[in-house]
Amino acid sequence: MSARQTTALVVLLASQFMMAADFSVLNVALPEVGVSLGFSTGSLQWITTMFALCAAGCTLVFGRVGDFVGRRRIFTIGMVVLAVSSLLGGVAGTPAMLLLARTLQGLATAAVTPAALALLTTAFTEPGLRARALGLNSVMMSGGFSVGAILGGVLTDVLSWRWAFFINIPVAIAAIIVVPLVVDESRAERRSRIDLPGAVLITLGMFAGIYGVTRVGEDGLDAVAAASLVVAAVLLGVFWVVESRTADALVPVHILKQRDIAFGNLAALFIFGGETALIFFTGLYVQNVLGLSSLLAGLVLLGIGVGQIIAGVVGPRILQKVSPRSLLGLSLLLQGAFMLFGAWASADSAWLVPLIVTQFVNAFFSMLAALCFMVIATSSADADSQGMATGMATQSQQVGIAIGIPLVSSVFAAVIGTGSPTVAQELSGIHTAIAVTGTAQVVIGLVLWLVLRGRSPKPATSV
Structure with a gap:
């Protein structure tokens, strides 16, 4: 890479990491936010829901708009909105003001995430560099969610939940200044109406x-x-x-009918939905069953972050030798298989080390599956449709993150019933939720492996 490419990569990846972390950074701090601003217990969930609705609901549209008006322009506008909304959230004094800030953050994420990914795919056209850039991007997107939970716990315990917003501002300002200097504008050559x-x-x-x-x-x-x-x-x-x-x-039907794109985006729902659910229920297990603090619960998740980082580094090398179509289903299957170990965790703290180890392996295969999905989803579209392709891929990822916890939580709630559950009831609910999620990933992974393997004998570098 040239120095200019390296600088562009660092800035774009930092923005992706920040956007992913924003989704979960307040999860650990929600009780303190509620007390500070006067949220009712029932309304706390809207702090996360408003962000998820906007981030997942508008991503595809903003990705396609970027194709027409310029991906760098959309990226910059999104960063400006992020800086303003983060300042608004940091100084919020009422629930309405905080929810407005989270809504704007979700819209900023919907604009920045596909634009940054499209800028990566158009800036790194050489197959090896593109695979490496996409691998690092997957690390930032997936790792950002788990690190966001850790960061939220640390900031809340050491400073205040308000710093979960303020920390975005300098990164956003740096991106607004640097990106126009090191990243060329990118848009579709053929203009058409929206x-x-x-x-x-x-x-x-x-x-x-x-x-x-x-x-x-x-x-x-x-x-x-x-x-x-x-x-x-x-x-x-x-x-x-x-x-x-x-x-x-907005999305040509012939694109949706392509088997690689259709099954790749389906896989994303299970990859990211399953991983976010695992992170959520690990926190529940560590705090409510083992009795550890929110800060220690966040530190337990470091194993997931490390596994994702390692897979992001070595994944592109693996994909130079193995087709992502062959590897996608197998990686998702193994992600689910190692998740299933959590379905046997007991209330004994001795389970903590085996859980961290199995989650590390789970995270490795989760990241490898995410990288396969991203290569397939973005390499199957032409240059004029990169915003649409990356928008669709990002939307699948955002939707998986948004619906993973609610869907699995419904299984958990059905097991523990109403009222205040005992530790044994919570543990039973966690076991069932993880078992259902892991089994679904194993089944979908097997289906994808059978359907996609052999679709292309070529490695990822020539996809």
Whole structure:
């Protein structure tokens, strides 16, 4: 890499890490935020939900807009919004002000994440460098979520939850200044109109679906949750019909029909949804079953972060020798298999070390699967559609992160029942939730391995 490329890579990866960390940085601090600003217990979940709705619901639209108006421009605008929203969140004095800040942070994430990924794929066109850049990007995106939980615990214990917002500001300012100097503008060569009906349908459909799943995880399948899911299904169905009849579709139907892209984005839901659920229930197990502090609970998650970093470093080398189509399903299968070890963890603290070790291996294969998915999803589209392809890939990742915890939490809630659960009941719920998640990953991984293996004998560097 040239010095200019190295600088661009560092800045773009730092932005990706920050965006991923923003999703989870307040999770550990939610009780303190509630006390500080006067949130009711039932309304605390909106601090996370508002971010998830905007981040996952608008990503594809912003990715496609970047194709037309310029990916660097969208990236810069998103960073400005992030800096402003982080300042707003840091000084928030009311619940409404904090929720507005989280909404704006979600929109900034939806703009910056696909734009940064598209800038990476267009800046690094040489296959080996692109695989390396995508590997490091996957580390930042996946590792950011787990590190965000650790960082949130440390900042809350040492300083204040408000620093979970303030820490974004200098990074955002640095990106706003540096990116225009080291990254060339990138946009589609063929200009066309923006598919407004498709944009509205996919955004509202994603909003309704994510809200419905979140509601199921918190309150069960009540009338509101069922209605939201039905509305989401209808809107997404209409979206498919509209896209099949639109010349300048937001997502051309022929792209959605490509087996690699379809199954790759399906895999992302299980890769990221399963990993975020594992992080959540590990924190629950360590704090509520073993009785450790929130800070120590965050430190236990370091094994996941280390496993992801190592896989991100060695993954591109592995993909130079093995096709990502062959490796994707196998990696997801092994991710699920090592997750299943947590389904036997007891209330004895002696289980802590084996749990950390198995989660380290789980995280390694999770990152390897994420890298395979990202290579497949971004290498199957032409240069004019990179924003769309990266937007779709990022949206799949964001949706997996957004719905993973609510879906698995509904399994946990069904086991522990209503009222105040005992430690034994919580442990039983954690066992069941992890068993269901790990089994689903093993099954989907096996299906993907059978469907995609042999699709291409070529390694990732020539995909």
